[in-house]
Amino acid sequence: MTPPMAIDIQSTVNTQSATFSDRLTVNGVAARRSKAPKLAGGIAAHASSDMFKGPGCGKPSAKRWDHRLNEESKSRKASSLKRAAKYLKNPGIISLGGGLPSSQYFPIEFIDVKVPSAPHFTEQETKELGLVKRIGKYDIEEGKSIYDLHVGLNYGQATGPPQLLRFVTEHTEIVHNPPYHDWQCCMDVGSTSSYDLACRMFLTRGECILTEEYTFSSAAETVRPMGVQCVGVKMDEEGLLPSDLDSILTDWDPSAHSNAPKPWLLYTVPSGQNPTGATQSYKRRKELYRMAQKHDLYILEDEPYFFLQMQPYTGPNAPDVPLPASHEAFIEALVPSLLSMDVDGRVMRLDSFSKVIAPGFRLGWITAAEQIIERFVRHAEVSTQNPSGPSQLILFKLLEETWGHSGYLDWLIHLRLEYTKRRNNICYACEKYLPREIASWTPPMAGMFHWIKIDWQQHPSKESKSMPDIEDEIFHASIDRGALIAKGSWSRAETNNPGSDMFFRTTFAAAPADKVEEAIRRMGDALRAVFHLEDKTTNGTAN
Template sequence: MAPPIAINVEAETDTSAVTILGPLTLDSVANRRSASGKLVAGVAASIPSSTFKGNAHEKKHKAKNWDYRLSLECRTREGNSLKKVAKYLMTPGLISLGGGLPSSEYFPFDTLSVKVPTPPHWTEAETRESGTTLEAGKYDLQLGKSVYDISTAFNYGLGIGSPQILRFVIEHTEIVHNPPYADWNCTMTVGNTSALEMAIRMFCERGDMMLSEEYTFSAAVETASPLGVKIASVPMDEEGLSATGLDDVLSSWDEKARGASKPFLLYTVPIGQNPTGATQGEQRRRDIYAVAQKHDLYILEDDPYYFLQMQPYVGPDHPDPPPPKSREEFLKSLIPSYLSMDVDGRVMRMDSFSKVLAPGCRLGWLTASEQIIERYTKHADISTQGASGLSQLLFFKLLDEHWDHGGFLDWLVHLRMEYTKRRNVIVGACDRYLPREIVSWAPPAAGMFQALHIDYKKHRSYPAKSLLELEDEIFMACIANGTLLIKGSCFYADPTTQHDTMFFRATFCAAPFDKIEEAIKRFGDALRGSFGISNDSNGV
């Protein structure tokens, strides 16, 4: 089929549209889509996000204005002047000779085909046997076969993402989080690490400091440092970030001693925290949000593990709790996000498909006020140019056309049960193989990580050797014994701060169950050798 010589986007209206009352739910998505009319979006289409939201938001108040918190770079960024004309592509009958868009005639791809699980058969074996093959053609949109195709997805797009996948994530965000203010919006990203780098540049100048848990995602520190931004660490406990500790750090801030102004940007991983595995409960989040209001903080909610919240740990002698009985029960079981309690628009929530679908596709999204999203997309339009069209098309076919919102939630319930099994395997292995007199742990409630705390002061070389020296000795003993865990010191938010805690991060997300067991056994043997504990001791 010959490629189009122009881009022609026709607006269509469904005359049987209905009014959607209240927030968007699983049951009302179809009605909302009907009310909005048929989605027809070609190359680089620009469609207002309000088209994809329930009308309950119209009665909510608007977000706080954050101009005074934005960096000079962010305030002065004008965006991509060529992409500003994309809105005119919606003009009926327009023949475009403006954009430098390659003709899809020269895309050497005619068909994209993938085989995926057919709900409710999620396993690899079931997918091989009874999976569904999804197919995207080059000109499906023109032929009326789909609202998204290769000729559209594989061409240039906008930093905010394609309307086709953006519609799905906006609906998903409203169903799961229902932000309590009116002018929230979403944009696609190329993953949370990229989104974090752009966010730091939006809010911070060189010489600024931001706040984070005292142990944090190492890439966050490594992202901030070259930008001239240091991290002020906040104490943690078994629930992660301490609200009292956060308030204390800010209330006692000494600009002269710290060499920086009082920080206003808080970076936190609230669910299955990397590296400690800690999860902030609902009340802890509300307490932290209150501190944020008191000190006028802006919160970066990095939450890739949100849907890896597991079933409660009941111990080795009890059967695992059954899965949620319904999709609604599953949604109610999730800890409310910061976004869901954000009455001010002071949260930028970063979501990712990496931990629940495929990290190599580099596709995620963030949610914030329209003001912040507009600033973010101006940056994306002249840097990343937006998320991969291939990834957006692939995920659209899977999530929107095949699984829909209900099927996606069913997949997430499946992951919950799978990760619950994995968590139970590593905790059981710890019970069997680790010497309790020197190692302690708590079963994580979410995520991929098990923190193993070491009482290093019982080491035979303490105090002659420091914490870091002993940590390195144990690490090398593990390597010699054939197992790899990551040192806790790799996750210091502020390496200049004195630490009195040693732990190692183990992950249970990928290795086969028997390999998880063997790795923990080897870790226990390495500890006994380093500490000089008899091999028949398990500390019980």
């Protein structure tokens, strides 16, 4: 992957997406709900996206994936205990069948949470204008809410409670509107867990999984102990290259991969990819999906950074590009998802609240074809069981009872602006402090990572030192100067293939702007010391 110099970057992207006449809008949610049956949200209540989504008239059915599910997944039966919970809704039923503890012995009477009132999202505004939302033990019985501690602190279904599943189903239809009719959502305990469950549904020891050549380290570390090899697909500044994916699969040589069969499962992070920060354009995603159809691939679309797509990078002292003026304009400004173009049902999309609300909730959801969701639920029933009740209750109070779909999109637009500022800050610092003779980068369009390429061939000892040795020297020189940066080699999909290029990953997500700038200055000092570059003065300040 060879990113061009930052000064040459063009951030314009074709974001035109497919639309359908029955697409749900933010303003259409209330009308749809008014025609739906009353939501039944008792203990361990059954829930399915079919209860909350549109009819999908004219959309095709998903393909069947029996040939891709492994024997373990196909052999799973429904949980007897979870299945019995459906009878709890029967009027007058007296349950002696399940191991449900009595809510009388839940030692929590209520939980108060203070949340921002849209559009007043800053910490100071929340402190002054925020709303205190109380979650009581018996709010349902007392007519105060449709979700309470009596329900939320007890066992639940693997799909998640209907109260929150309804919101994420509607949100998915508003933003992505999958172009086949039998799609469903399922709540989960975070995308890392969902990825693990998906790999255990699809993969068998001795097989391979396709990923970007630099991939999320936990994704690779999940499958290696399963006896599954990662096969890295080459990348450029827009992420995964469909042409290389095609070449790998067309010319697959089992003998070069421990006699593994041709891979068919692809894991990809299309927006703000971890670790490179690359974002696949609409055209790139369409071509990737076409390759998936050609080779009958199934895609795991991991998108924690989808809503951290930012404003175009215009450089220092350039005027800001105006934010989208409406919810519809905001959605149209996002590069469309693979899910939104998935006519076959060959995409499992992993969504997360970790990067847009808080990772400690350990809460997200997947969207996939009904067949895949059903198998996923069978696995979750005997492993994670159900997402955290308190997490779901708090997010329900925030998303459903406080913000609604309109306020949530307002929050996401707010994040777009805030992360744009943070991205700009680190790019300005790189232009100011990094030696351009050896360092180059592409301003990221999404996410929280900035990927910096180092021309290690200019190292004065390149004849006697290997690339890993020079990478380690840069890493420790930065540490010695008080800046922690991540080695690109840590994220190599194929650990036995170091590649020919050197990268370092930096993040602009958490540290304050002045700390980010100082860390980049220290990294620049380290690079100059390691490469024996002459001290230079930038804007009157000696580095």
